[in-house]
Amino acid sequence: MNKPFVFAALLSVSAAMAAPGALAAGDASAGKEKSSTCVACHGADGNSANPEWPKLAGQHPDYLVKQLKEFKAGERENQTMAPMAAPLSEQDMQDLAAYYAAQQIQYGEADPDLVELGEQIYRGGNKASGVSACMACHGPAGKGNPAANFPALAGQHATYTGIQLKAFRSSARANDYGSMMRNVAARMTDAEIKAVASYIQGLR
Structure with a gap:
């Protein structure tokens, strides 16, 4: 695991936690x-x-x-x-x-051919290109961090996740706190996006 990149991503959590967010109290x-x-x-x-x-x-x-x-x-x-x-x-x-x-997500399966790279990116990032580990913010099991308003990812469709990562990469989507996701996705290759999206689909 690329520990420096996990740590670097963790450092940004405090800033996001300070950002204003909705306090949902719905029925x-x-x-x-x-x-x-x-x-x-x-x-x-x-x-x-x-x-x-x-x-x-x-x-x-x-x-x-x-x-x-x-x-x-x-x-x-x-x-x-x-x-x-x-x-x-x-x-x-x-x-x-x-x-x-309150609903239960239906988990998917990861493509076995993409698991190795997907797990590498999710858990360790890419030291060479500066991609932070996804789990630093979204957790080892992909459950997210509600205190910081980081979403749960586990079980999400790989296609949807890939689309969103590419949207962050191009800045077509720009509603992330402090450009956090745009900064990460900007360093990701298409192969890394495809692999980590597949890995997330099977994560539970």
């Missing part, structure tokens, strides 16, 4: 009632069938609220999600987040 039952328009893409239980659309099940509620707020404000650009988030109130967002956070 999961109300969220279920409000989720009818979400179901078509994200599934009734938050496990989307299309690998290009994220699984929401088991995600930290504050992270979900943050994303919905930023879709609504245009701080995270997405032509599908912007109109979906536009009519949502703060309470709607909190209720939806509480509902999806």
Whole structure:
């Protein structure tokens, strides 16, 4: 493991923890009632069938609220999600987040041919290129860090994760705290992105 790069990533956690975030206090039952328009893409239980659309099940509620707020404000650009988030109130967002956070994610499987590189990047980063270890912020089991509002990753579709990493790399997605994800992804190759996304899909 590239310990210096794990440590370097850990140093950035304190800054992110100081950043303001939503304190989700939603009603999961109300969220279920409000989720009818979400179901078509994200599934009734938050496990989307299309690998290009994220699984929401088991995600930290504050992270979900943050994303919905930023879709609504245009701080995270997405032509599908912007109109979906536009009519949502703060309470709607909190209720939806509480509902999806309470669901159980359905884990996937990693491509055996990509596990070695994926695990290397996730757990140790790449010392030569300056890629920090993913687990420094997202945890060894991919459960994230709710105190710092770092999302859970374990079981997420590899396709979706790959799309997001490339969006961070190009700065098409720029709603990360202190450019943390953009700085990491900018140093990643396509092969590293594909491998770590696959590894995350099978992580549990």
